[in-house]
Amino acid sequence: MPRNANSMSRSGLTAALLLLLAGCAQQPTIDSETLSYEGAMPANFDGSWERDYSRGSDVQYELRRLYNQMYRAAQQRAATGGYPGNVDVGISAKDASSIQALAQLADEITRPDVLTISQNEYEITVERKDDFAMLCEFFGGVSKGTESVYGSEVCGWDGDQLVSYLTLPDGLTVIHRFTISDDRNYLRVVTTVASTAYRLPFTLSRFYSKFEPASSDFNCVETLSMKRVCSTGEINP
Amino acid sequence: MIRRISILVVLMCYALPLSAAELNVSITIFDPGVPADPSSHRELLVFPKIRRIEALFLPFVLRKTMVAAGEWGAVRVVPEPDVAAELLVTGEIVGSDGEKLELQVQAVDASGRVWLNKAYTGEWAGAGPASGRSGYQKLYDAIAQDLGTSRDALDEKALRDIVEISRLRYAIQLAPSAFGDFLTTTPDGQFELNRLPAENDPMLERIERIRGVEYVITDTVDEKYQALYAEVVTTYEVWRKYRRKFSRYQIEEAERQTYEKSDAPRGSYESLRAMYDNYRWDRMAAQEQEHWARGFDNEVGPFVARMETRIAELEGWVDDQYSEWQRLLGEIFELETGLSD
Numbered sequence: 092m093p094r095n096a097n098s099m100s101r102s103g104l105t106a107a108l109l110l111l112l113a114g115c116a117q118q119p120t121i122d123s124e125t126l127s128y129e130g131a132m133p134a135n136f137d138g139s140w141e142r143d144y145s146r147g148s149d150v151q152y153e154l155r156r157l158y159n160q161m162y163r164a165a166q167q168r169a170a171t172g173g174y175p176g177n178v179d180v181g182i183s184a185k186d187a188s189s190i191q192a193l194a195q196l197a198d199e200i201t202r203p204d205v206l207t208i209s210q211n212e213y214e215i216t217v218e219r220k221d222d223f224a225m226l227c228e229f230f231g232g233v234s235k236g237t238e239s240v241y242g243s244e245v246c247g248w249d250g251d252q253l254v255s256y257l258t259l260p261d262g263l264t265v266i267h268r269f270t271i272s273d274d275r276n277y278l279r280v281v282t283t284v285a286s287t288a289y290r291l292p293f294t295l296s297r298f299y300s301k302f303e304p305a306s307s308d309f310n311c312v313e314t315l316s317m318k319r320v321c322s323t324g325e326i327n328p
Numbered sequence: 329m330i331r332r333i334s335i336l337v338v339l340m341c342y343a344l345p346l347s348a349a350e351l352n353v354s355i356t357i358f359d360p361g362v363p364a365d366p367s368s369h370r371e372l373l374v375f376p377k378i379r380r381i382e383a384l385f386l387p388f389v390l391r392k393t394m395v396a397a398g399e400w401g402a403v404r405v406v407p408e409p410d411v412a413a414e415l416l417v418t419g420e421i422v423g424s425d426g427e428k429l430e431l432q433v434q435a436v437d438a439s440g441r442v443w444l445n446k447a448y449t450g451e452w453a454g455a456g457p458a459s460g461r462s463g464y465q466k467l468y469d470a471i472a473q474d475l476g477t478s479r480d481a482l483d484e485k486a487l488r489d490i491v492e493i494s495r496l497r498y499a500i501q502l503a504p505s506a507f508g509d510f511l512t513t514t515p516d517g518q519f520e521l522n523r524l525p526a527e528n529d530p531m532l533e534r535i536e537r538i539r540g541v542e543y544v545i546t547d548t549v550d551e552k553y554q555a556l557y558a559e560v561v562t563t564y565e566v567w568r569k570y571r572r573k574f575s576r577y578q579i580e581e582a583e584r585q586t587y588e589k590s591d592a593p594r595g596s597y598e599s600l601r602a603m604y605d606n607y608r609w610d611r612m613a614a615q616e617q618e619h620w621a622r623g624f625d626n627e628v629g630p631f632v633a634r635m636e637t638r639i640a641e642l643e644g645w646v647d648d649q650y651s652e653w654q655r656l657l658g659e660i661f662e663l664e665t666g667l668s669d
Contacts, residue, residue, distance in 0.1 A: 103353035104492040112367075129631040155391055168350045185595075188596065189594075189595045189596075189631055190596060190597055191597070192597035192599075192600050193600070196597065196600045196601060196604060199601075200604070222612075223608050223611035223612045223615060224611075226611075228367065228370070230365075230366065230367040235367045236390050236612070237370070237371075238371075239607070240585065240609075241585075241603075241607040241610045242603070242606075244452060244611075257607070259604060259607055260603055260604075261594060261599070261603060263600055263603050263604070265604070272367065284600075286600060288594050288595030289595055298335050312625050312626045313619070313622060313623045313626055314563075314621055314624075314626050314627040315563050315566050315567055315570075315624045315626075315627050316562060316566045316627065317627070318561045318623075
């Protein structure tokens with residue numbers, strides 16, 4: 092078991108509180124204080140990680156939980172609002188469709204079963220199959236984001252958690268929160284997808300175990316004109 | 329002892345031809361123009377390692393163009409600015425994205441006269457190394473033409489003075505006491521001839537032989553840049569092709585975004601997915617480009633490293649010889665005049 096059953100549940104609680112607060116504010120927000128750090132990076136995620144399917148959230152379960160939460164909230168509103176007679180306190184089709192959309196997107200974004208993380212003193216790259224590599228750049232301890240007409244991406248540190256904020260047009264945000272266990276064998280990624288089109292975000296947790304990629308008898312190097320060049324000896328393209 | 333004898337033999341055996349009409353040109357390897365702030369490189373699509381390689385071999389394309397014009401003396405690519413060069417050309421890569429090449433070029437003659445200080449922009453014209461011409465050949469042609477125009481604006485005396493001042497500036501570096509008073513520096517940093525040394529001045533003859541030795545080394549270094557050009561030009565064209573593809577992709581994507589707005593209802597899965605995918609494809613294209621850049625560096629990096637090591641060895645040899653030459657010339661000057669250098 093990683094360290095941190097306790098520490099993870101503590102941070103999970105913090106995350107839940109933050110999400111709740113964020114939910115109240117309609118949109119998860121970026122805390123500017125998290126965008127810089129002093130000294131060395133607070134945690135090292137470097138390595139190859141494979142999904143641990145025995146742990147983490149189940150999309151259907153999270154959806155049901157959210158529906159129940161919304162249903163209870165609607166009931167509460169109806170009760171405190173003193174609505175007379177038979178008021179429909181169910182979830183509207185639009186709400187259901189919106190939350191379903193967020194859940195589906197969150198599920199697809201977190202689908203890659205292998206993460207390859209490269210980290211050096213100023214950069215963390217999270218490579219995922221069939222998706223862009225998340226990029227976290229820090230120059231002099233200050234986060235440097237990536238911006239284009241299609242969206243912006245910036246990373247920060249919340250204690251020893253790495254947080255990646257992706258802001259897309261029309262109020263869509265995707266936040267990944269990376270936590271590594273003390274023994275550096277486990278990684279948890281909490282992904283929250285939110286949209287200003289809907290008041291509640293959707294969150295999924297994924298767990299990963301560290302693995303060593305199989306070693307090869309060949310030394311390979313990527314080249315531009317010859318593509319991948321491999322040799323059993325030293326490579327000199 | 330043997331080394332000193334060999335240097336003296338070289339001093340006595342090497343003679344330099346002189347020509348005022350065809351000035352010798354030294355083209356310094358370009359300034360890569362990499363912004364000092366590393367955090368801006370990704371945003372500006374500047375790949376420092378590739379810029380450094382471009383800075384090493386783009387001057388060679390200018391050299392080829394000038395040699396082909398047949399209007400110049402020796403045209404050499406040199407690793408460091410040669411202050412005594414008859415005409416020194418320096419340049420900075422302002423932008424290079426496969427579609428467009430932007431250079432800031434300066435040319436100064438030995439007298440300190442600025443021939444040009446100008447920005448040149450070239451659009452890719454489709455030719456490749458197979459044609460023997462650069463895709464940006466018009467840009468290099470424009471630089472060569474401007475240099476030719478500047479030269480043609482000078483009369484025969486001015487050109488001859490440039491050659492003389494170049495010889496004397498070189499001589500002053502080696503034997504300042506013997507030649508220091510032949511030139512005057514004006515307040516604006518230009519050099520003027522006070523008088524000329526005698527045609528058979530033995531000290532100047534020795535210095536010209538030394539310069540001849542240095543030219544032999546410079547030509548060897550120049551050959552290294554020529555070899556670099558031959559080695560990397562094909563890979564570089566592949567790189568430029570990829571970069572052009574990326575630039576066009578960006579333009580097409582921007583147009584697609586403008587004209588093909590998703591009509592999916594706001595908040596629907598299709599709408600969310602479209603927004604995520606737009607960002608995803610944009611980032612994947614940019615990251616693919618970084619992947620190509622790494623491939624380019626993996627492919628030509630080892631050759632460049634070997635070449636730079638060899639050039640550094642040659643440069644180091646010249647630097648060592650310089651001290652030796654200065655000392656020897658000082659001794660000879662003292663013997664001949666009774667004055668110490």
